[in-house]
Amino acid sequence: MIYGDPSAAARSHHRRRALDVIESAFRTGWITGPDHDLRAAQVETAATVGELNGLIRDLAGRTIAESSGPVDLVLPPPIGADDRxxxxxxxxxxxxxxxxxxxxxxxxxxxxxxxxxxxxxxxGRNTGSDSGSSGGFTRESTAAPSPSHETPTAVPRYALTRPGIAVFKQDFADEFGSGTPVTAVSLFDTYVLVTIPDASFDGNQTWLYRRGDFSKAERSTDERGSVTFDVQDIDEAAIAATLRSAPRRVDVRRPTERMVVVTSHNDGEPAILIDLANKRGDHGDVTTTLAGRVLEVHRATG
Structure with missing residues (x-):
């Protein structure tokens, strides 16, 4: 379990603890691939420590031992962020x-x-993706479905780089039209989750973007993400520059996990949260405007 005030805002180290429990349960067979995906996505959008504990309460009490022998069965592939x-x-x-x-x-x-x-x-799934931790951000529910069959020989159209983000923006415009409002965009190393208001059910529809294709993920009627923005307003050059400077700013050396979340901030304007972590267990995040001006810095915690 995650100790602390249940009403406290969920920070990156809280989310990582919850993800560790979920990943361990998945690797040892306590939960299935779809259950793993749903819980991990909900960890990314949980707003408080209490919400995170609710996602792992049935797992935290188990003694989970990693298997040292060879794996005889290939499990169904959950959505991941690193194409493992x-x-x-x-x-x-x-x-x-x-x-x-x-x-x-x-x-x-x-x-x-x-x-x-x-x-x-x-x-497979990137075991390290989380949704950042800036207390001023609005979270939305985004659960990504499992893909069917994919081959690693296909050249990926997207990556968490300046050219890769530009490709996503163009593909989004081609699919949904230029100027379509969104409430949240979560950029991972190999895929993107984007949430679009849907008037047909007075809520939001989250889409998974992976290898150049869009597929429906989850619907939500949560109105916390009511602030909208244009995907084309995201400055990929500013994000790339912040990704380069963030390890020094937050004192996370040699980051191995990165995630970028664009959604409404506590001032009611869209902003960008860049979250980093490394193998030492250091976590930190930087919040900027869409143009890259730094708003908040949370230095490394381990």
Whole structure:
């Protein structure tokens, strides 16, 4: 459980603790892939410590032990943020492939690039994505559905870079039209969640953008995200510049996890939250205007 005042605003270290519990439960089979996806998405949008505890209360009391043996079953692929490759167990006669899963991914990727060998794999979830923690932000419910089948040989159209964000903005305009108002945009390393008001049910529709395609994720009637903005007003150059300077600003060295959330701030205007974390457990975030002017800085906490 996460200790503290249940009514306190959820910060990045609170969310990361909740995600750790959910990821551990998923890896050891306590919860399914779809349940994992839904809980993780709700962690990203929870506003208080109490809401986070409600998502992990049934998991935190269990003793979850990681399995040290080989995996005999490839689980259905949940939505992820890093395109982690999960390969079938290698044959016993090939000791060179019996090492850890992540090293096997690296070897497989090298073979694909150098030798041009095609492999069919499944896509997994980034265990580190969270939704940031700026107390002034409005959160919305965004649960991403599991994809069907994907191949890593396809060239991704999007990445959390200046060119990648520009590609997303153009694809959004092509799909929904230029000037379509949105209430929230969450930019991860390999996918985007964007929430659009939908008058057909007087609420919001969240869409998953991945590999150049849009698919429906979840509906919400929550009115907290009523402030709208134009996706085209997001300055990808400003985001890229803040991503470069953020590790120094928040004292998170060598960040391994990044997320950018664009939604309404406590002043009623849209703003950008950039959240960073590293393998040491340091977390910090920077809040800026859409043009990149810094509003808030929360330095690293471990």
């Amino acid at each position: 490759v999960v390969a079938p167990p290698p044959p016993a006669r090939s000791p060179g492939r019996g090492i850890g899963g992540f090293l096997w991914v690296a070897v497989a990727a090298s073979v694909l690039i150098v030798a041009g060998v095609s492999a069919f794999v499944l896509v």
